[in-house]
Amino acid sequence: MSLFSKQSKEAFLTPLFTNNPVSVQILGICSALAVTAQLEPALVMGISVTIVVALSNVIISLLRNTIPMRIRIIVQLVVVAALVTIVSQILKAFAYDVSVMLSVYVGLIITNCILMGRLEAFAMSHGPWESLLDGLGNGFGYAAILVIVAFFRELLGSGKLLGFEVIPQSFYEAGYMNCGLMLMPPMALVLIGCIIWVQRAIEAKNE
Amino acid sequence: MNALRKLLDKMKPTFSEGGRLSMFRSVFDGFETFLFVPNSTSRSGAHIHDANDSKRIMIMVVIALIPAMLFGMYNVGYQHFLAVGRLAETGFWPVFWYGFLAVLPKLIVSYLVGLGIEFTVAQWKGEEIHEGFLVSGILIPLIVPIECPLWILAVATAFAVVFAKEILGGTGMNVFNVALITRAFLFFAYPTKMSGDQVWIRQDDVLGIGEGQLVDGFTGATPLGQVAASTEPVAQITNAVGEPSSVLDAVVGLIPGSIGETSVIAIALGALLLLVTRVASWKTMLSVFVGGGLTAFLFNVGGMESPVAQLPWYDHLIYGGFAFGAVFMATDPVTSARTETGKWIYGFMVGMMAILIRVLYPGYAEGMMLAILLMNLFAPLIDYCVVQRNVSMREKRAKSVNSKI
Numbered sequence: 001m002s003l004f005s006k007q008s009k010e011a012f013l014t015p016l017f018t019n020n021p022v023s024v025q026i027l028g029i030c031s032a033l034a035v036t037a038q039l040e041p042a043l044v045m046g047i048s049v050t051i052v053v054a055l056s057n058v059i060i061s062l063l064r065n066t067i068p069m070r071i072r073i074i075v076q077l078v079v080v081a082a083l084v085t086i087v088s089q090i091l092k093a094f095a096y097d098v099s100v101m102l103s104v105y106v107g108l109i110i111t112n113c114i115l116m117g118r119l120e121a122f123a124m125s126h127g128p129w130e131s132l133l134d135g136l137g138n139g140f141g142y143a144a145i146l147v148i149v150a151f152f153r154e155l156l157g158s159g160k161l162l163g164f165e166v167i168p169q170s171f172y173e174a175g176y177m178n179c180g181l182m183l184m185p186p187m188a189l190v191l192i193g194c195i196i197w198v199q200r201a202i203e204a205k206n207e
Numbered sequence: 208m209n210a211l212r213k214l215l216d217k218m219k220p221t222f223s224e225g226g227r228l229s230m231f232r233s234v235f236d237g238f239e240t241f242l243f244v245p246n247s248t249s250r251s252g253a254h255i256h257d258a259n260d261s262k263r264i265m266i267m268v269v270i271a272l273i274p275a276m277l278f279g280m281y282n283v284g285y286q287h288f289l290a291v292g293r294l295a296e297t298g299f300w301p302v303f304w305y306g307f308l309a310v311l312p313k314l315i316v317s318y319l320v321g322l323g324i325e326f327t328v329a330q331w332k333g334e335e336i337h338e339g340f341l342v343s344g345i346l347i348p349l350i351v352p353i354e355c356p357l358w359i360l361a362v363a364t365a366f367a368v369v370f371a372k373e374i375l376g377g378t379g380m381n382v383f384n385v386a387l388i389t390r391a392f393l394f395f396a397y398p399t400k401m402s403g404d405q406v407w408i409r410q411d412d413v414l415g416i417g418e419g420q421l422v423d424g425f426t427g428a429t430p431l432g433q434v435a436a437s438t439e440p441v442a443q444i445t446n447a448v449g450e451p452s453s454v455l456d457a458v459v460g461l462i463p464g465s466i467g468e469t470s471v472i473a474i475a476l477g478a479l480l481l482l483v484t485r486v487a488s489w490k491t492m493l494s495v496f497v498g499g500g501l502t503a504f505l506f507n508v509g510g511m512e513s514p515v516a517q518l519p520w521y522d523h524l525i526y527g528g529f530a531f532g533a534v535f536m537a538t539d540p541v542t543s544a545r546t547e548t549g550k551w552i553y554g555f556m557v558g559m560m561a562i563l564i565r566v567l568y569p570g571y572a573e574g575m576m577l578a579i580l581l582m583n584l585f586a587p588l589i590d591y592c593v594v595q596r597n598v599s600m601r602e603k604r605a606k607s608v609n610s611k612i
Contacts, residue, residue: 175356181396190370197374 011122011130015137018203022145023196027113031105032146032192033185039162041101042150044091046143052083052109053118053142054135060123061131067124076119077110084109114142149191157182215239233329237336261378264540265341267486271477272345272535278473279466280306283353284417286408286463290427290447291419301416308413310466313348316357320364321347328373339378339385339541340368346386346535349467350528350576351393352406359400363392383583384542390576402572404428407463408447424449429463431527431565434514435572442514457525468531478534487538490550495533498558500524506566515566523562532575533558542583546593553589557582 021027028049035045056079060067067075088106091099099106109115118138123131154160156179159167167176181187222235240262281299284306288294294302321340329336347364371388372381394401404427412418425447426433434442446452447463456462460470468474481487503520511517524530537543537557544553557578564574571577 175358177356177359177397177400179362179396180398181392184395 008130008133011126012133012137015134015141016144017141017199020141020145020199021114021117021138022142022192023199025114025117027117028142029189029192031108031112032142032149033188035102035105036146036150036153036188037157037183038101038154038160039147039150041098042146043143044095044098045102045105046139046146048087048091048106049109049112049114049142050136050139052080052087053115053139054132056080056083056115057118057123057131057135058128060119061126061128064124072120072124073116076116080115080119081110114138145192145195148195149188152191153182153188157187211242215242233334233336234326237326237329237338262338262341264486265338267484268342268481268535269345271480271486272342272349272467274473274476275467275470275531275535276310276345276349278460278470279349279468280310282306282460282462282469283309283409283466285461286447287410287417288419290408290410290421290425291417292422292448293417293419297417305413305417308416309353309409310348312357313351313355313360313466314345316361317347317364318344320361321368324365324368324373325377328377334377337378339372339381343368343385343389347389350386350390350465350531352401352464353409353466354406355393355397355400359393359397360389363389363396366392379541381541383580384536384539387536387576387580387583391580394576402432404432407465422448427463429527429572430457430522431515431572434518434526435565435569437514440512440514441517454522454525457522462526465528465531468528471525471530474530474534481534481538487534488540488543488550490547491538491543491554492533494551494554495537495558496524498555499529499533499562500558502559502562503566506562511566513566515569523565527565527573528575529558529561532561532579536575536579537582542586544586544589544593546590549586549589549593552593553582553586556585 015021019025022029022032031045031049036042056076059079060076063075063079084107087109088099091102091106118135122134126134151161154162155166159165159172159178179187218235219239281303284302284304285294287305287309288297288302318340321344325340326336328334347360351360367385367389371383371385372378375381390401400406406427407429408427410421426445426449427447428436430444430452433444437443444452446456446461452462457469458471460473462469478487478492482489482492500520500523503518503523506516507520509516518526533554537554544550560578560581561574564571564577568574
């Protein structure tokens with residue numbers, strides 16, 4: 001298997017759009033609703049999940065021939081849990097504010113369906129290099145959706161981006177108001193729906 | 208009438224397939240069927256024909272809403288002039304004119320945005336224009352406070368039409384009442400413009416009419432808002448200048464509230480028309496009042512110690528949006544239950560939930576909107592249960608007859 005064969009390219013590129021874990025497979029919705037009220041936690045969450053998916057994919061892929069089939073889920077969980085704990089501790093040490101904002105959702109990466117899905121469907125049957133690309137692709141695909149949703153939610157919900165005021169004060173004086181509903185989870189669901197809508201419209205056009 | 212028909216016939220080829228303006232075919236078609244009952248009949252199968260198609264049903268509801276709207280306009284002026292202390296010196300027409308000018312922009316914005324989206328979608332998908340927004344367009348301005356900014360109203364209308372109706376398949380396919388989704392969106396997205404005591408009475412002048420300073424001791428809270436905020440066991444309801452407000456005021460409608468919801472008399476006129484023409488179901492309407500009245504009565508006699516629970520049950524039915532919701536929203540044929548037994552259950556639950564939300568959830572002074580939206584969700588389930596029960600009953604009967612033979 002060469003480094004940049006068609007297959008490995010596919011493993012990286014398809015999860016970004018045509019087989020996106022959130023907008024096509026509808027996985028990881030729970031965390032997508034919970035951490036996207038602001039852009040910063042969404043970015044951190046996206047990066048964390050990317051790292052965990054990529055590394056656990058590689059580890060499981062290396063172990064795939066030695067894991068007994070009967071206990072594979074437990075082995076996968078141990079690997080993921082270990083990685084998530086490391087990520088969580090690093091966040092607490094170097095980005096305490098964000099880790100407080102993310103609260104339990106870092107820990108809940110363990111139960112994120114995207115992880116178990118990739119491990120079961122891909123890493124158990126592919127080599128480490130491909131698994132790494134697949135993990136990165138899925139992580140980025142997940143992060144991309146989170147960032148898009150969080151961008152709109154923070155912009156329209158609190159008039160900020162990454163904590164900076166971007167909507168000028170003159171707008172507010174002219175009567176503009178932030179949309180409070182954007183800060184509530186239902187609106188994240190509507191926004192994800194819109195992303196799916198746009199994506200399907202593009203795909204329908206391409207066919 | 209004939210001249211109009213001739214004009215339409217003359218214009219028709221331009222809009223038909225191959226004509227110069229064929230891209231606007233659905234717009235033309237929409238207006239033609241709006242003015243005349245289509246002269247075409249189906250070519251296959253057995254169909255029941257009735258001149259009472261959905262456009263005419265919608266128009267009936269719009270007509271039924273006109274008393275509430277006109278009174279709402281007058282009440283907007285009345286509350287304003289009361290608040291600036293110039294009511295005694297102002298005649299009927301300036302008061303009405305003030306309210307008319309204050310409400311009209313909301314009506315225009317609501318129709319412009321809603322119909323704009325409907326027309327665009329219909330053109331884009333090459334479908335007929337649905338008439339569903341005729342009613343929603345007049346309902347929306349009537350269920351918002353007068354001080355709700357126009358751009359917010361436009362955003363909410365667009366949201367509701369797109370996400371509560373068009374993506375589900377347009378008119379007749381919506382799960383929730385579109386006008387109520389608009390209101391719910393406003394309520395949760397811009398709470399400061401939808402609740403509290405600053406939005407129900409317009410304080411500025413309109414085009415120079417009705418200038419004046421607010422009187423001392425001005426309070427803009429609705430009766431239900433006052434009850435919810437009351438610290439005494441039995442709430443004292445006052446009008447905008449702090450004088451006690453009687454039940455008669457509420458029946459006539461001279462109280463602060465959403466534009467169209469205040470007058471029980473105007474709503475009753477609309478209800479009468481809807482019932483006489485059989486556009487709305489009397490079962491749903493009646494059972495909403497029964498459910499609400501009974502629940503409120505149980506709270507009255509149950510001895511719960513709060514001003515809302517101790518508000519007399521008939522006051523619950525005339526204050527706030529209860530009557531308006533019961534007559535115009537709960538009876539929406541698309542989103543309510545369709546089976547006859549289901550209508551009773553659905554209406555009763557709407558009334559009950561509205562009072563439960565009012566009494567048990569102090570954050571929401573008004574519960575009608577959420578009650579109807581909640582029951583919209585349950586209407587298909589109610590219908591399913593009613594139908595299934597009927598099926599199993601008939602099955603049982605058939606078996607018992609068979610066994611006798």
